[in-house]
Amino acid sequence: MADIINFTIDGKECMAEKGIFILQAAKENDIYIPSLCNYEGVKPQGSCRICSIKTNGQFVTACTTPVADGMEIENNTDEINDMRKSIIELLFVEGNHFCPACEMSGDCELQALAYRFQMMVPRFIYQFPLREIDARHPKILKDQNRCIRCKRCIRTIKDEKGRSVFAFYGRGKNIEVNVDPVLGSKLTDKLAAKAIEVCPVGSILPREKGFRTPIGQRKFDHEPIGSEYKH
């Protein structure tokens, strides 16, 4: 039998299998920790920092830190939530997020987090960087204006030989997630649909289809992201 350990989140007694990541352990105890770069079933990388929690007075990412026996975790506090909100705000000003003109509006995880944290306006100055839309691929559009470089596509979308269809190009603030021209041209319908699904924002889009779901029926129109959790 697996080792079961005890820990607390915001004072609530929790139990989980030893060694699993805090994000998963919280989920099993019906507690919501917001996440963005994490994608279930794929090795976590801890890059967006939205899932940060506090334990022992330190910030750590819940998606990459294993839960330990006796751990006392702070999650839903004003300090932590404001830190998370500031990350969301940074992502909004760093790219070009014109939600009213975005096909993913209403279904986008970044926007849904902004709604959940009641972002009325980012506290940072808008950058308005020059970014391209790559429309060279037969099945998908890659809009760099909205890419948050979470690498969910890079880590998930592989061809039958295990080669990534998406890859980083460039360095630093100019880094881009690009589509491999050869693999991109051979993308199957199934894999294209999967890529659109794993992208949390409107950076990977289907061609010739847009605004498919009417306002009012989209994923986050009525309930905040994370509403499926009890706590």
Place this chain on the structure above:
Amino acid sequence: MSKPVIATATLAGCFGCHMSLLDIDEKILDLIELVEFNKSPIDDIKNFTKKCDIGLIEGGCCNSENVHVLKDFRNNCKILISFGECAIMGGLPAFRNPIPIKECLEEAYLNGPSVKGHNESGILPNDDEIPMMLDKVYPCHEIVKIDYFLPGCPPSAELIWNALTALISGKEMNLPYEVIKFD
């Protein structure tokens, strides 16, 4: 007590936010009871005739005229509100922001498909009478201090109503999940 005074302006916007303000349906009659309107395109009062309590700004700043009006509002309104995505983050007019202004003007007046070959002397509008375009479209809070933000494209009538009634009555604002939307 005299009624609170409201002023409104539309800068680089499409007037949609003002339409949403009118979209509060029959509550518009309640609003008229509660407040008095001063400078606003709704009543066509062109200049401030007194100090106002609340100023509602639609649209961002794309030219010198917008900046002038915005500063005038800041000077004459106790509380200034950015309402709508354009006032908050530039909105659709800010699609031009990543592109240098020179390129934008050349595309519009010299090279665009509908103008190419029709502007032989290559004139870009620069008459003193015409407001000067800014290098990019600025969110209002990057020009003057803004006190509150009502997101949406347009902000829902409910959000505008909730905000105005909360400000007038001094009560906490009712912010149900569904009224804060960016689209």
